[in-house]
Amino acid sequence: MTGSLAVVGLGPGDASMLTPEASLVLAEADSIYGYGPYVDRVPVRAGQKRLASDNRAERDRAAAALEAAVGGERVVVVSGGDPGVFAMAAAVCEMIEQGPEAWRRLDVRVVPGITAMLALAARCGAPLGHDFCAISLSDNLKPWAVIERRLTAAAEAGFVMALYNPVSKARPWQLGAAFDLLRRLLPVATPVVFGRAVGRGGESVVVVRLEAADAAQADMATCVIVGSAETRVVERPGLAPLVYTPRRLGR
């Protein structure tokens, strides 16, 4: 029997944003591996194994999933959002590179999903309508100096920025430091959007000016979009403002 491994993006959380491809792969799996809260989003099916693990156990989880696939199971590893964006697909590829030959012979597939910045952008207009970048603010896996350098490069070159992993209990100061850095490079009125739990229960979207952006507005479930100098806020009577970055620049 030949097993397989699929790394599946669950999207923001609500079933309405889970692709039919992801639903099908999940339904056909023998076993589901992932961080507990993501495994909990997958409907329970009789006969299907569910192996939840800690957020930081990514290498161990990938290795266990690869071993199960080599053993003949149809294995799914789940990620929130898109598995290729600061998530499990890179961890699985890394283990395949470093692990036994049998892992490099496996049928491996990545199933894309709606990543947090796309869900948040859709909720508030089109802030990612022009050139943009995605930066993880976690300095668990890279030095803070690299993050500062990237924030600076992105601001100076006019990219809108989506900030992933802005804050956690173990990383309380990084988002505030990022805002301080960006305030020295961007106009005070630059729009900043905080999206918490977008696309699932308890959603909130807040738009502020960079001068008033406060890291305390974010938690682990938040994605933050920082506009460029071109990004605009359109006020609307009785409705939430629209935030967008024009497609046209400098003409």
Place this chain on the structure above:
Amino acid sequence: MTGSLAVVGLGPGDASMLTPEASLVLAEADSIYGYGPYVDRVPVRAGQKRLASDNRAERDRAAAALEAAVGGERVVVVSGGDPGVFAMAAAVCEMIEQGPEAWRRLDVRVVPGITAMLALAARCGAPLGHDFCAISLSDNLKPWAVIERRLTAAAEAGFVMALYNPVSKARPWQLGAAFDLLRRLLPVATPVVFGRAVGRGGESVVVVRLEAADAAQADMATCVIVGSAETRVVERPGLAPLVYTPRRLGR
């Protein structure tokens, strides 16, 4: 009667990557506006109007759609991929800002989709597994000097890059110029992935080294991902290579 406007992302093309949310909004629409090839992807429904227009008529299309919504229709504007990434959501927001007050009172919604870089990244592994950016190579809407500056900033700061709109009949030289610029800044072995028509008929994914990247490999249906100095290619016996960017840097 109160109309509404939804800007809907069709994803890469295959129905398996169209979200249930997008399917539902399309099914309930009175009229579908969009670039011809995108409108053609929407299943025909009795009583639903279909208004296809040229790729470059984005402002006129947005205005016509907004007018129809003010007139009471449930209007959908379709985009390939995600409507917020170099697509119609920003055009609609722009017209709302500049147009009559009635447009700012409309129920407007953006429905996200799987954008080209996520679909391509999933097909080849996890090249966007670390910090990355998305740059449109079209100099129809911004000066080429700005594009050069952003490519330079992204390469120097270590971002992986997804290049949208790499080439068209009217823009034949821009991708070649981008590769020439990047060859001066990145290692010759940096992986470059060409994804053509990913997620629909005629799909092809090709991985080359930056030194061998040839703009003639791309057309209007291509998304190009250029790795960073950290991006790796994992060769596999009898299978396509995996391309990924490790989550960990510099430790």
